[in-house]
Amino acid sequence: MSSTLPSCATAVMPGMSIVTDSRLVRDAREGNVELILVNHPNDCPICEQATNCDLQHISMNYGTELPRYKEDKRAVNDFYFDPYTRVVLNRCIHCTRCVRFLNEHTQDFNLGMIGRGGLSEISTYMDELEVKTDYAQGAVQLCPVGNLNLSADADEYNEVADEMEAEA
Numbered sequence: 001m002s003s004t005l006p007s008c009a010t011a012v013m014p015g016m017s018i019v020t021d022s023r024l025v026r027d028a029r030e031g032n033v034e035l036i037l038v039n040h041p042n043d044c045p046i047c048e049q050a051t052n053c054d055l056q057h058i059s060m061n062y063g064t065e066l067p068r069y070k071e072d073k074r075a076v077n078d079f080y081f082d083p084y085t086r087v088v089l090n091r092c093i094h095c096t097r098c099v100r101f102l103n104e105h106t107q108d109f110n111l112g113m114i115g116r117g118g119l120s121e122i123s124t125y126m127d128e129l130e131v132k133t134d135y136a137q138g139a140v141q142l143c144p145v146g147n148l149n150l151s152a153d154a155d156e157y158n159e160v161a162d163e164m165e166a167e168a
Helices: 023-036 054-062 097-106 136-142 152-167
Strands: 079-082 085-087 111-114 121-124 148-150
Touching: 023 054, 079 121, 085 136, 097 111, 097 136, 136 148
Parallel strands: none
Antiparallel strands: 079 085, 085 148, 111 121
């Protein structure tokens, strides 16, 4: 075949030959990493993830040295999806891990991807809605770029919730 196929959608066949280190595969990886990072800021020194960033490791291993994208990166306002979790969308790479976690594990469907293409962003579907779940910290830990942040009050809130749960 002359094109690359996604391994997650390709059935294994007897006698199949798989090449993972050809020039075509390297170019495809570089292009995908470049698209993922198109709106991600280059502020690694001040990022909460610092040197523990999976995205930084992927970029170093598979990314291109000189990106082709020269336009300004888009800027989006931060918001809180619950009283204690701030969402910094300027770092978001639209992996939707937080959305999938809340949908699948907590059955909370208020957070999702809205918009299309370059205008898409993670948001609550209506401005009045907030995500009502005790599992926001799980979504925070799943974020590969650290764009979900628990506020300082969140630790205090969690301690009070744990005390109330212990008393019950």
